[in-house]
Amino acid sequence: MRKIGILGLGAIGSVMSRALVAHPENEIFYYTRTPKSKIKIQFQNKKIEIPIDSKKERSEELDWLLICLKEYHFETAKEQLVQLIGVYTKVVVIRNGIELKAPITPFTTDENILECMIDCPTQPIEDNYYLQYRKPILKVEKSKLAKRFRALFTKNDVQIIEVQDYKTENWKKLIESSALGSILCLTGRTCSVFENPEVIDLYKDLLREGIEVAKSNGAIIEGNFESEMLDKIATYSKTKGSSMLSDRLTGNIIEVNAKNGAIEKVASQNKIATPINDTICKLLRQINQN
Ligand SMILES: NC(=O)c1ccc[n+]([C@@H]2O[C@H](COP(=O)([O-])OP(=O)(O)OC[C@H]3O[C@@H](n4cnc5c(N)ncnc54)[C@H](OP(=O)(O)O)[C@@H]3O)[C@@H](O)[C@H]2O)c1
Known part of the structure; x- marks a missing residue:
């Protein structure tokens, strides 16, 4: 099993969690700020609830950490980054903006970090649900790490585009x-x-x-x-x-x-x-x- 951590369970963290739990080889660990017991997503007129245990302990370091925070959250998340990023942990930073590696380089080497743009409009609606408008399109730089990232998903849950530049x-x-x-x-x-x-x-x-x-x-x-x-x-x-x-x-x-x-x-x-x-x-x- 691959141990995958998700830091930040807002709109994008919820969408990514839903895609990752679909793969039988993924074991997911959730790291939230506000306690949560369920991920709730409405997609294509279906309401989906995924129960989560955000206190689940792990004995070994994470294989992957997906960071789904907003830019202004990083400053106060440093302590968690120290705890969650091990020597071999691959870190995927999913957010808007440029130079996404910069806040992570103090915690790991450059080749362990994958910057990721996401196109997936998702917004909070009533009853703590997120309304996801379409399947996520993720853009990453073509690399060995991108190939390994792609393997975390079942075929149809996300579209991953590897770009040269x-x-x-x-x-x-x-x-x-x-x-x-x-x-x-x-x-x-x-x-x-x-x-x-x-x-x-x-x-x-x-x-x-x-x-x-x-x-x-x-x-x-x-x-x-x-x-x-x-x-x-x-x-x-x-x-x-x-x-x-x-x-x-x-x-x-x-x-x-x-x-x-x-x-x-x-x-x-x-x-x-x-x-x-x-x-x-x-x-x-x-x-x-x-
Ligand atoms: N939503 C979209 O449609 C969309 C589309 C494309 C790109 N993006 C980009 O994706 C990134 C994430 O956006 P989002 O919409 O998912 O934001 P969001 O809904 O605000 O989610 C961010 C989550 O991070 C949590 N958080 C903050 N600090 C934390 C910490 N130290 N430890 C654990 N959790 C922490 C917040 O917790 P609380 O619940 O306590 O606030 C919140 O649940 C942004 O750069 C955004 O621009 C978003």
């Missing part, structure tokens, strides 16, 4: 999600806001700033990326939202440092001027203070 993919997702997410979050509107050409111009400016910063960090962004992004917003339903908008509306902390703040940080390191993104970061942080 993870950095570029990661940046593209960051540029798109931070530009769109911050505009929806700050206006308090869904994608209907893009009916206004001035808002499209703002989106373009944010994309352009993001592209410059990404290139300065070594990402290879093709010339047609901006027009692809503009074509994409034209196809979105007017009611489409974003996680940043949902966080604002539900009063949760917005993951600024995993979105526009991540661009701001690299821009400052590489001395790239990003005045619009900088202003947006200030406004988002102000919302978080409220």
Whole structure:
């Protein structure tokens, strides 16, 4: 049996747990902050409950640890990371943002860490259920570790895409999600806001700033990326939202440092001027203070 720990049993931790328990060779250990006795997911109109024992002891070190925390949770999770990451434990960091290895490198070697982007909209609904909208799509860098990660799942529970240039993919997702997410979050509107050409111009400016910063960090962004992004917003339903908008509306902390703040940080390191993104970061942080 493979001993797999899941740190953080919110929306994504619950979705990943559900996929992992399906494989008969996985033994799962759950590490929560708020005590939980069940994972509750609604998927394709079915309600699924998985009983969990978050106090289960283990005698040996974990083979894998999946970290499903938000960016702002890492600072207070250091003690757990020390306890949960053994010499041979493979660590998968599943979250938004870039440079996902950085908070983990104090605890293990670089080759034991797999960065993972996830596309799987999931939100809390009534009675402590999470509504999972679709099958998770996970993107990881093509590697031996990625191959071993894939083997943890039964065939149909998740889609794993191994990419050659993870950095570029990661940046593209960051540029798109931070530009769109911050505009929806700050206006308090869904994608209907893009009916206004001035808002499209703002989106373009944010994309352009993001592209410059990404290139300065070594990402290879093709010339047609901006027009692809503009074509994409034209196809979105007017009611489409974003996680940043949902966080604002539900009063949760917005993951600024995993979105526009991540661009701001690299821009400052590489001395790239990003005045619009900088202003947006200030406004988002102000919302978080409220
Ligand atoms: N949800 C989505 O649709 C979605 C989609 C794509 C990407 N993502 C990304 O995936 C990442 C995780 O997001 P999420 O939506 O799953 O967040 P979430 O629902 O807030 O889950 C995070 C969980 O971590 C727990 N936690 C915090 N500190 C902890 C600690 N020290 N020890 C153990 N547990 C701890 C929290 O516990 P409490 O219950 O005590 O707060 C919470 O249950 C984020 O980067 C997010 O942006 C999310």
